[in-house]
Amino acid sequence: MKILTAAEMGAADRRTVEEFETPLGALMEAAGSAVAAFCLRQYPAASRVTVLCGKGNNGGDGFVAARVLAAAGKTVRVLLLGRVDELKGEAAAALARLQSETAEVSILEVVDEVMLRNAHGEEGLFVDAIVGTGFKPPLRGLALAARDLLKELNVPVVAVDLPSGWDADSMEQTVEGAFRADAVVTFTAPKLAHVFGHLTAETFGPVVVADIGSPDAAVRSETGFTWAGAAKTLTEKPRPMNSNKGKFGHVLVVGGAWGKAGAPSMASLAALRTGAGLVTAGVPESTVGIVAAVAPELMITSLAESQGLLRNLEGGRLEKLMKGITVLAVGPGLGTDGDASEFARELVAKTQVPVVIDADGLNAFVGKTELLKAEWRTLVLTPHPGEMARLAGMTVKEVEADRVGLARRFATEHGLTLVLKGWRTLVAHPDGSVAVNTTGNPSMAKGGSGDILTGIVAAMLAQFPNDVARAVETAVYLHGLAGDFAAHAMDEHTVLATDTVKHLSDAFRYRVKDADGLTWICGLHGQNFKEHRAA
């Protein structure tokens, strides 16, 4: 699923109207109906709904929503911030239809702040249809008064397309200055602000995308930005009945210096739980007993060590180690002292199967990134900003200032797949396209999270070696989603990295598009993180 700018969205709408002969009125009807359906489903107890409408097409969506909500039995009031005779085109048509079909909806032309404050009351839900992609900052006029009013009230707000006052193209949108929203229903594709913005100061509430009838061919993006969750359909097909373990690959996890045996243990456990056919951990001989204890299903290869760290293998041992292996994950708990780094470099250089490099595996290439040219094989790097900074020879601040640009450059220059972790993990592909992940939460800001992700990525590659881009995007999405389920089931302070593994089943079973055709970009279906985190 592409992520668009406001201009790209406008172009997609125009193409849909002009080239695909869908009238604008039909798009507006679908948009407003989707908002109403969302309100009915998420806020069934709200019997009184106030729809705040602006004079543009965002307001037009609001008129449609008001009509559908009234038809469903809600008591609906429309507050138009302006005069009826100021409306044009489809918005005017939507209002006319609302007036003619639903006499019981009261429509009030609000012309000043006093009127606005007197007009509301006892509603269980607000719909914000004041301004959408047509917003030109700063917020002005009655919209400002409406924003302040909603901030004072403790009533849920569903935003149409965008919380009014949001700049759709901003990657740093915050609540400051804009409307409060508890949920956002947007159309066709998410805009940059939906993915990178902060819906509230505390959390990122539900953002759902409704399909309103624009065909894929009408939706074009210059930036090459996509949403990682869409890749998850890769795992939504059942495995063939006649499957055997050989079909799902054999992951080898290498790492685990003395004192860090947990890292390869967690990566291996995650690989097992993600569906790899076989998983082997290659660890220093002194840690074998510890790592083996993580799961009886795990196979272990004891590797030569010196003082608790892995060291280069003697002639022929490498070939033996890699026999039958289809994916290598190197780095979890590897350590950087002694020969461990050299061993990691040797492994990566001499291996032909897809390789995932994480943690100290990445540190082994600091100052030697020319050795990371993927060329003919699959290479996936999973740095956090600190590891990325060391690899790229810059500061963490510099990395964070240009995450997208840096990830894209590094991936294209080396011909590899780069997973840059952090708030809104990015997956940059060798072709320059970048997918953004929206799952995950602060409960995952703990040691071990990265090891779990490494295992998930490796297991996805083992199962889908010919679909690397979607395999990696799915891995990142599933990892965050499992963390979201864990945070929901537990308290976010108490979630351990291994708890996310326990919730991988929930993540796999979760369908990206729900039964009503809504794609939940943020927030779990039917659940409001804000309420949950505030509880």
Ligand SMILES: NC(=O)C1=CN([C@@H]2O[C@H](COP(=O)(O)OP(=O)(O)OC[C@H]3O[C@@H](n4cnc5c(N)ncnc54)[C@H](O)[C@@H]3O)[C@@H](O)[C@H]2O)[C@@H](O)CC1
């Ligand atoms: N273009 C299309 O084909 C479709 C558009 N749709 C809806 O239309 C919206 C875009 O419609 P428009 O382009 O008419 O624009 P909007 O309705 O988003 O904004 C225009 C209105 O907002 C007011 N406004 C702009 N900046 C303001 C500010 N700083 N302070 C206060 N008021 C301000 C303008 O005076 C005008 O009344 C989308 O967000 C979406 O909700 C949907 O109906 C689906 C189809």
Ligand SMILES: [K+]
């Ligand atoms: K809005």
